[in-house]
Structure formats: structure tokens, C-alpha cells
Amino acid sequence: MPTDAAAKGVKLERYASGGALLLRRVASGKFVAASSHLLFRATVLATLALVFLFAFHYPSLLSRSFSLVSADASSSSATSSRLHASHRSLLMSSSASATYGGEKWDKEIRRSAKPRRDGGISVLVTGAAGFVGAHCSLALRARGDGVLGLDNFNSYYDPALKRARQRLLSDRGVVVLDADINDALLLEKLFDLVPFTHVLHLAAQAGVRYAMEAPHTYVASNVAGLVTVFETAAKHADPQPAIVWASSSSVYGLNKETPFSEDHRTDRPASLYAATKKAGEAIAHSYNHIYGLSITGLRFFTVYGPWGRPDMAYFSFARSIVAGEPITLYADARRDFTYIDDVVKGCVGALDTAARSTGSARSGKKTGPAPLRVYNLGNTSPVPVTRMVAILEKLLGKKANKRVIAMPSNGDVPFTHANVSHAAHDFGYRPTTSLDAGLRHFVDWFVEYYKLDTKIVKAAQAAADKKKPATKKKAAAGKSASS
Numbered sequence: 001m002p003t004d005a006a007a008k009g010v011k012l013e014r015y016a017s018g019g020a021l022l023l024r025r026v027a028s029g030k031f032v033a034a035s036s037h038l039l040f041r042a043t044v045l046a047t048l049a050l051v052f053l054f055a056f057h058y059p060s061l062l063s064r065s066f067s068l069v070s071a072d073a074s075s076s077s078a079t080s081s082r083l084h085a086s087h088r089s090l091l092m093s094s095s096a097s098a099t100y101g102g103e104k105w106d107k108e109i110r111r112s113a114k115p116r117r118d119g120g121i122s123v124l125v126t127g128a129a130g131f132v133g134a135h136c137s138l139a140l141r142a143r144g145d146g147v148l149g150l151d152n153f154n155s156y157y158d159p160a161l162k163r164a165r166q167r168l169l170s171d172r173g174v175v176v177l178d179a180d181i182n183d184a185l186l187l188e189k190l191f192d193l194v195p196f197t198h199v200l201h202l203a204a205q206a207g208v209r210y211a212m213e214a215p216h217t218y219v220a221s222n223v224a225g226l227v228t229v230f231e232t233a234a235k236h237a238d239p240q241p242a243i244v245w246a247s248s249s250s251v252y253g254l255n256k257e258t259p260f261s262e263d264h265r266t267d268r269p270a271s272l273y274a275a276t277k278k279a280g281e282a283i284a285h286s287y288n289h290i291y292g293l294s295i296t297g298l299r300f301f302t303v304y305g306p307w308g309r310p311d312m313a314y315f316s317f318a319r320s321i322v323a324g325e326p327i328t329l330y331a332d333a334r335r336d337f338t339y340i341d342d343v344v345k346g347c348v349g350a351l352d353t354a355a356r357s358t359g360s361a362r363s364g365k366k367t368g369p370a371p372l373r374v375y376n377l378g379n380t381s382p383v384p385v386t387r388m389v390a391i392l393e394k395l396l397g398k399k400a401n402k403r404v405i406a407m408p409s410n411g412d413v414p415f416t417h418a419n420v421s422h423a424a425h426d427f428g429y430r431p432t433t434s435l436d437a438g439l440r441h442f443v444d445w446f447v448e449y450y451k452l453d454t455k456i457v458k459a460a461q462a463a464a465d466k467k468k469p470a471t472k473k474k475a476a477a478g479k480s481a482s483s
């Protein structure tokens with residue numbers, strides 16, 4: 001009996017627990033039903049919210065108007081956010097979108113692009129809020145040419161500086177659109193509105209060493225973006241414009257022959273940046289060959305000056321010297337530093353001597369061969385980076401906290417030196433600015449732009465002038481001192 005009772009007890013317990021289980025199952029069944037209902041409602045709501053957000057952020061896809069591209073101006077300079085932001089902004093629009101088109105917009109574009117002198121040219125400048133782009137746009141506008149700029153304002157470096165350049169251009173009547181070179185529809189729209197005689201294509205992902213951190217941004221901008229510009233110019237623009245674009249001294253890569261001449265080997269790039277520029281030169285060849293596009297590539301040599309790029313060594317060193325932060329110098333590095341005004345003269349010379357394209361977007365045929373040119377735009381006098389730092393120290397009145405290390409394996413090359421005889425022959429390119437004179441212009445601008453203590457800097461510059469022998473003093477005073 002005790003065993004029976006015990007067995008019954010176990011059974012009862014089983015029934016009881018079975019009942020509880022049943023009850024729990026019934027309850028959870030109701031719960032599941034109730035939750036699926038809720039889940040269903042939540043999904044519907046979330047879908048509606050997403051559709052709304054999508055429509056709000058991407059009006060271009062729904063309305064067939066054109067979307068503006070602009071990078072997140074407030075993003076920090078931390079590498080990860082820079083990487084993310086610049087990659088995103090190369091191909092996508094960000095939260096700050098707006099629409100293109102409309103009578104007023106068309107009128108603004110036409111007004112900006114219209115030459116104001118007889119025989120003036122009409123130039124679409126890509127990367128117009130960039131360093132070289134802004135200077136070239138100003139120079140073209142100053143002599144009465146029509147200029148329309150575009151720039152994606154990505155945050156590879158401080159977009160506030162790009163906006164300041166945009167304001168400078170706007171004050172002189174040059175419109176710089178927030179737009180990306182990968183936006184083919186926008187480019188087509190611009191070519192529909194304006195019969196541009198020239199495209200000065202300067203938009204690119206710059207920087208030699210950053211290519212190791214963000215390789216795909218280089219492909220998106222320097223390869224895909226370049227193709228989009230060539231495609232539109234070749235197949236849509238009527239008439240086809242002549243194109244002048246920014247290649248780089250970095251294409252010489254591991255070349256050891258000096259000074260670097262356009263005839264030297266360029267098939268051993270040392271960085272991905274260099275490889276994308278070299279790819280650009282090959283792509284230019286094919287568009288010239290097939291479509292009769294007149295194309296000129298300019299190999300820039302470490303361009304510096306006022307309104308420059310904060311990622312470049314001379315600029316970031318100046319900031320670090322002022323802030324008392326250490327700088328790292330790569331031992332024995334030398335560069336053919338080239339002053340911006342000299343480079344601008346080279347760009348304008350290349351535009352003025354570019355023969356017309358020979359193709360037709362309508363027929364898809366070319367009437368004959370069009371020119372394909374490439375030129376070095378350098379200073380022809382390499383200077384050790386240590387010397388560049390010494391000049392900055394003198395001009396800023398402060399010693400740098402230097403750390404010298406062997407050049408790391410980061411895509412850098414130890415030495416550049418341009419032979420510019422082709423550019424000199426074809427459009428009279430003659431660089432005339434010494435590194436002392438050019439850095440002085442840079443420091444004057446730097447001090448004013450960042451509202452630094454001018455008194456300290458002026459005193460340092462006066463002291464430096466006193467120490468100089470008379471002939472050098474004269475050379476440093478002029479903007480176009482000989483190098």
C-alpha cells in the first residue's frame with residue numbers, strides 16, 4: 001500500500017504538473033497569438049516609417065529630380081569616422097539633401113558658367129572647393145571666363161575649410177554645387193544646360209598614405225568618378241568639351257631616373273593612390289582613342305600654399321608646431337614642393353592650349369584623332385623635408401618637437417624632381433616661387449585664417465628677415481621670387 005500510495009502520489013503529481021503544463025501551453029498559445037498580432041502591427045508601422053524615411057531622404061528616386069550630395073560637416077577628424085564619411089559621401093547622399101532643377105537653379109548655373117569676356121571659355125571645374133580647384137576657379141573667373149564648380153564636400157579633411165573656399169568663390173560669382181562626380185544624371189543635366197568648352201577635372205581622393213586606410217575611396221573617386229566624367233563628356237555633352245585633369249607625380253613610383261620626365265617609366269606605382277592615378281592615365285588613353293576626347297593629364301608635384309590641404313605635411317606640421325605637438329619626419333625625404341600660383345598658371349596654360357575634341361555624342365563617331373597630352377607641373381628643385389620644417393619654424397617663431405624615423409613602408413617615395421620642359425615648351429610653364437617665399441604666403445594665410453597671434457609671427461618673420469643676406473631678403477619679399 002505505501003508503494004501504491006506513493007505511485008498514486010507520483011501519478012497525481014504528474015497530472016498536476018501535466019495540467020500546469022497544459023495551462024501554461026494554453027496561456028502561452030494565447031500569448032503567442034497576441035504577440036503575433038502585436039508583432040504584425042509593429043511590422044506594418046515600422047515598414048510605413050521606413051517608407052516615409054526613404055521618401056524623405058531620397059526624393060530623387062521618387063520625384064526623378066536630382067539629389068545634392070554633401071558630407072557630414074560635423075563629423076570628427078578621427079580616422080574611423082573620416083573613413084566612413086568619405087567613403088559614404090563618394091557615392092551616396094547624406095542627410096542634407098535638396099533638389100536640383102527648376103528655372104531659378106538653371107538660371108544660376110548658366111549665369112555662373114557664362115564667360116564675361118570676348119573669346120572667354122566656359123569651364124566645369126570638379127573639386128572646385130578643393131585646394132587647387134578653388135585657386136583655378138578664382139583665376140579663371142578673374143580673367144572673365146565662365147566657371148561652374150562642383151564638389152562633394154566630403155570629410156577627408158575639415159569640410160569647414162571647403163565651405164570657406166566655396167564662400168570665397170560665391171563672393172566672386174562662382175557657383176559651387178554640392179554634387180558628386182559619380183552622379184551621372186547631374187553631369188548630364190549640366191551638359192544639357194551649358195555648352196562647356198572645357199572640363200577641369202580636379203575632384204579626387206588625394207593623399208598617398210591614406211590609401212592604406214581607405215583603399216576603396218580611391219577606386220570610387222579616382223577610377224569610377226573619372227570614368228563617369230569621361231563617359232558623360234564623350235557620350236552626352238554636345239559639343240564634347242576638352243578635358244584637363246589632375247594626375248600626380250606619384251605615378252613615377254619606383255622610377256630612379258631624375259629629373260622625372262614624361263618619357264620615363266610609370267609602371268611601378270608605390271601606393272594605391274599612385275596606381276589609381278596611373279589607371280586614370282590609361283583610361284584617358286582609351287577615351288581619347290575611341291571617342292576623340294581631347295584629354296590633358298597634369299602630374300602635380302606636392303602642391304602647397306594658402307588655402308591648402310590640412311592633411312599635407314607642411315600644413316599639419318605648421319599646426320603641430322603652433323600647438324607644441326611632436327612631428328614625425330621621414331629621414332632623407334625630399335620633395336619638389338610646387339607653389340599653388342605656379343600650378344594655377346600651368347592649369348590655365350593647359351586649358352588654353354587644349355585643342356578641341358573630335359567626337360560627337362550624337363553620331364558616336366570621331367572625325368579624326370584628338371590630342372592626348374600629359375605634363376609634369378613641378379618646381380624643378382627638390383628640397384629636404386627637414387629644410388621645409390626649418391623654414392616653418394622660422395616663420396612661426398617656434399621650434400618643432402621633431403622625431404626622425406626611417407621612412408616606413410606606407411606607399412611613400414623618398415624623392416621627387418620634375419623636368420618641366422614639355423610644359424615650358426607647349427604653354428610657357430615656368431615655376432618662379434621659392435619654398436621660402438611660398439611658405440611665407442602660406443603662413444600669412446594660416447595665421448589669419450586660424451586667428452593666431454599675429455604679433456608673435458610678425459616678430460619672428462622680422463627677425464628672420466634681419467638675419468638674411470640682402471639678395472635673399474629681396475627674393476623672399478616678392479610673391480614670384482625665383483626658385
Ligand SMILES: O=C(O)[C@H]1O[C@H](OP(=O)(O)OP(=O)(O)OC[C@H]2O[C@@H](n3ccc(=O)[nH]c3=O)[C@H](O)[C@@H]2O)[C@H](O)[C@@H](O)[C@H]1O
Pocket residue numbers: 206207208247248249250300301302303311312313314328329330331333334335385412413414
Ligand atoms: O605630388 C603628388 O602627386 C602628391 O603630393 C602630395 O603627396 P606627398 O608628396 O607625399 O606630400 P605630403 O603628404 O605633404 O608629404 C610631403 C613630404 O613629407 C614627408 N612626411 C610626410 C608625413 C610625415 O608625417 N612625415 C614626413 O616626413 C613625406 O615623406 C614627403 O616627403 C599629396 O598629398 C598627394 O595627394 C599628391 O598630390
